[in-house]
Amino acid sequence: MDKRFHLETIAITAGRPTPIADGPVNPPISLNSTLHAGGPIGYGRYGNETWTALEDAIGSLEGGRTLVFSSGMAAISAVFSLLPVGSVVTTSHQGYSGTMTLLNSLHQSGRIEVRFVDLANTQEVISALPGTSLLWLESPTNPCLDIADLPTLISAAKQMGCGVAVDNTFATPMVQKPLSFGADMVMHSVTKYLAGHSDVVLGSISTNDDALFSRISDSRKLNGAIPGPFEAWLALRGLRTFALRFDRAQSSAGELARRLSMHHKITKVYYPGLQTDSNHERAMNFMSGYGAVVSFTIIGGAVEADRVCEAAELITNATSLGGVESLWERRRRWALESASVPESLIRLSVGCENVEDLWADIESALQHA
Template sequence: MAHGFETRAIHAGQEPDPHTGAVITPIYQTSTFAQDGVGGLRAGYEYSRTANPTRTAFEECLASLEGGARAVAYSSGMAASDAVLRVLTEPGAHIVIPDDAYGGTFRLVDKVLAHWGIDYTPVRLSDLDAVRAALTDKTSLIWCETPTNPLLGIADLTGLAGLARSAGAKLVVDNTFATPYLQSPLELGADVVVHSTTKYLGGHSDVVGGAAITGDEELAEQLFFMRNAAGSAPGPFDSWLTLRGVKTLAVRMERHCANAEEIARLLVDHPKVGTVYYPGLPGHPGHEIAAKQMRAFGAMVSFTHVDGAEAARELCGRTKLFTLAESLGGIESLIEHPAAMTHASVSGSALEVPADLVRLSVGIERVEDLVEDLHSALR
């Protein structure tokens, strides 16, 4: 009998230590492993850049949660994105990216891979006709975020998977905002799922990491080779911290999402708020697709300030419980001004975000306290 998500988060890849009986996976804080004769590896480990037992436990757990054959962990979400893009493209290739992609992803594609000979087209991925029109005979992959960062756009993953297959391309889905608890891209046709494990998977704002998961063993081996060759592996303590966080992912996401829904309803009715971006709102253009392919609507909420960009920046400095900081997905609530912070790299491009936009990462505090904090700051 297949175990449920919550059970696999605690047990997959995490049998008690066979030597000591330790219930929690140990931190194998070692760079190298003794060999029984030349080439005689104990349990397959030789050097921690290549493989480490703590990292293996985390990878096995994450592969189970995403429904993939294998997960490959990296030292950051951008390291994971870079590895996937390099494995699935080559000079002269073309890729499709969201027209409101995460700023770091855009910077990697526009400032690094473009010099390597990669062409790209930003497209509103919720518009399947626009995606179809953007595909060429050189398109090697569609890079998708759903929900997107920071405008919370929603893409139809089944539809995108069909378009990718028809073009002989791969569909890569950044599942960081949704997490495997809320959304299962591989089941919906994606070829690779990417995470910044820094965010909800780690969940406590104390570790940086990334991962790529796929159902294709050959592709997984290529990703593993790229990580080993480039040296972008996470250390054992980082792997342990993230695995620790994953254990409570389900219960945290339930609270995150419930708080975010209440915050979104507050903002919709507030006179100082213009547009509210949250897929849980019935008026959101992607609401119906999100309801179909997600368990709940996530914990990220963005909105515009009716008094403009300066008012939005000032608001970010007035909250007390919402901490002004980049990143997201931790137990604490965060607020930021994307145009000047996380998405400054897209300034002047087709992906430029509104200057009056504010982004919230809603934490798991008492929601009444968060509501009062926002009310006070908006006054």
């Protein structure tokens, strides 16, 4: 992809077929389990031209070669599957519940040793690095929106010879590009902002290290966590409007976070864009935005928070994030969510609706619940 282009342009232009007269403008949905012999791919589990188009586009946005997977968790599992038995992984003690549960089970089974740290405490993370094989950074974290000082931590880890992988699902390349800070891998739940319409489950890993790329590609081939061509095509279609969607959602999130922080029924707002947020300064130093997820706690507990989520008319009471439609949920309704997340914490994924309509819905849900 042409380096002159901005990210908004790349999202629209990358992953297109080579222009030829009467050739298609968009890649086809390649529904083939096998291919004519003699080529570099050979079989439907090894490669697919629709995946390649999506991989080219995500790779151009993140600045690395990319592999897409059947889900974000499949991509995460592929990364951990590369680690030799007994390797040490250092990671936050708070993050996406699926990743945390997987890491806990790998730790408990003795497959790997996991060191859990407070990722917002840069010195604590650096102190845990000696002997670490992989530093896994999710930033901002799901759902408490803690921010890791990516440039400092990645540089410290590289100096000590540790691998670094960053889950960039919440921030997206609009806000930060971990490969440009020296990370080895950047991972996405493509399900969220990149695809953006709550209609596919997909994941990706991008890297600039060719040897690592081959190992991840082999892992995908052999573990078989491949995406469907239709899902890949849908994600690429969604990606065309990624920058527009994210821009809108992020600006509404900032405004809603500000108003929530002044609401009498709210006890705490978690949003790194707020000057009062403990992560604000760290975030401001290297991020170009603060994302479109806002979490908050309300007066009361689980029952009151559930009532708020159910009382909304516009915002959907559902899990997930990153779609055009706003979603919210009480995170602790999930058994897997960490007990360190407050019972009344509601995670709001701000979509692309009119911000005043969203605020009216939030105010009325808070009032009626």
